[in-house]
Amino acid sequence: MSPPHRDRVWLLAAVLLLYSGGALSHHVSVPPGPLYRTEGSTLSLWCNTSSPSVAAYEWSMFPAHSPGRKLQIVSSADPGFSYAVFRDRVLDRRIYLERATEASTRLHMLRLQKEDAGEYECYAPSPTLRYYRSYCASVTLTVIPDSLHVSLLSPQELTLYTDDPLTLSCEVFSRTEQHTHFSVSWYRQDSAQPLLTLSELSVVSAGSPYKKRHQAGEIRLEKVSAILYHLIVSSLEPDDQAKYYCQATEWIQDPDKTWYPLTTKRSHGTRVHVVSPRSALLGGAAVFPLFLQKHSLEIIYTKMAVGLPSRLCTFLEAVLSNCCSKSAFENKRNPENPLCDVSGPQPGEEPNRCPALYPPVIAPSSDVDNALHHVISMK
Known part of the structure; x- marks a missing residue:
């Protein structure tokens, strides 16, 4: 091909790209799947486009119990887009869209139901739409039962003396078939900051008011079995008088290697009296x-x-x-x-x-x- 002819080809390609509004490079992406979420939890799905020139974001789903049926969920441009099965949840904002950036939006679904399992499709048409397949992406969602169990194995009240040791036990387990991790935190009812937390990656950290005592070994969080977690105070002080409870979160690792909190529960409390x-x-x-x-x-x-x-x-x-x-x-x-x-x-x-x-x-x-x-x- 002669140089002048080659130049004309490149010029034609540039003109086509210009007048198509960049459609030749436009694509849509969603999180890799499959995803697992628990009943009653919140689903957040992002939908990214390579170009901000998007006419609307539209989410639909193909139910797991009826995969050949397409149900329209919500649209960023059409208030009447939702099918009846989702309309009430859209109206009271249990289902809504969040525009994260010019080229990204998020679908939020609160209090997931078992029937919400299926394949979710994000369709982001461009004003210069040419091919449907170039403007949609999908991900599969499985909704599993919430089987997290959190229980404090201590009486409702304890009375101890200053300098006495204290050990509280928390039982945490789940019956899910998926591979999950737990994070466990111990709280006082009168404080929003945890005393100690064992993360889903088995890292122990202390809340700001308790860092000094934790570093000195005076308060500890120990995992003593697959389901049992202890809060240990080696020597009680008068200010340790409070109501204590444990809180656990079940985590699952998504295909993109990030950890997602499935559900969180807290135990009942044990009131500890500290007297001389x-x-x-x-x-x-x-x-x-x-x-x-x-x-x-x-x-x-x-x-x-x-x-x-x-x-x-x-x-x-x-x-x-x-x-x-x-x-x-x-x-x-x-x-x-x-x-x-x-x-x-x-x-x-x-x-x-x-x-x-x-x-x-x-x-x-x-x-x-x-x-x-x-x-x-x-x-």
Whole structure:
């Protein structure tokens, strides 16, 4: 081909490209599939075009239960585009389009239903449309059941003492057949920031208020089995009194290698009371009963059981034993053990019950402090 003739061919190609508005290079793309999303979750699908000169973005789908049937979902240009099956969801914006850039839009579908499974097609015609196939792309969506389970394996209330350790357990699992990961976070109800989070890639991070204690090893998040996650506080502080819960998210890796959060759930809460040993003795049943998951001595305060930690149980067992043996139902106070009031059995009650199990008369605070200092120093 002679140079002049070759130049005329290139010139003709340039003119055709100019008058076609760039249609020869125009193409449409959507995320690679297949995609998996859970019932009740949100679907977000992007549709990109290589040129901003697009007349409209139109989304349709071919249902999995009826793949030969095309259902129009939503259009950026035609308000009457939607079929009846989607119209109400479009009107109340449970389905809507978001224009991300001049050449990109996103389809959002809130609260996915099982019937939403199928092949989704984005059609982005150009004002100079010539071939239909050049202006659409599709991706397959499978809607799976939401089977994420999150449960706190701790009682609704715990009462512990300052410096006591705390361990809370959270059970997380899913019955999905897909390969998924979990992220698990522990929260206090009074804070929007998590104490600790184990990411879907098994990386532990701490919220800003708790970074120092986490770095010091005072609070930890441990995965102890495939489904069990522990929050461990090595030594409780008064400010640790709060309601705690765990929150888990199930993640799936899409074909483009990005991780997508399928669903998030939180457990019920456990309220943790943190008290000092002295305040528990001084308060008695008038303050609150202590329910501890440990071996404890039950002392009757006006017929209310109060559990005490083992280091105080040992001390009080000795005190009560001494009261009973020395006072022997005498209607007097034992001067050697001022924490006890051995007033004797009440009329009509069994005479073999130890009088030290009746409401004690608290000794002067100095005596209590001295006794508790001795007990705490032996822990």
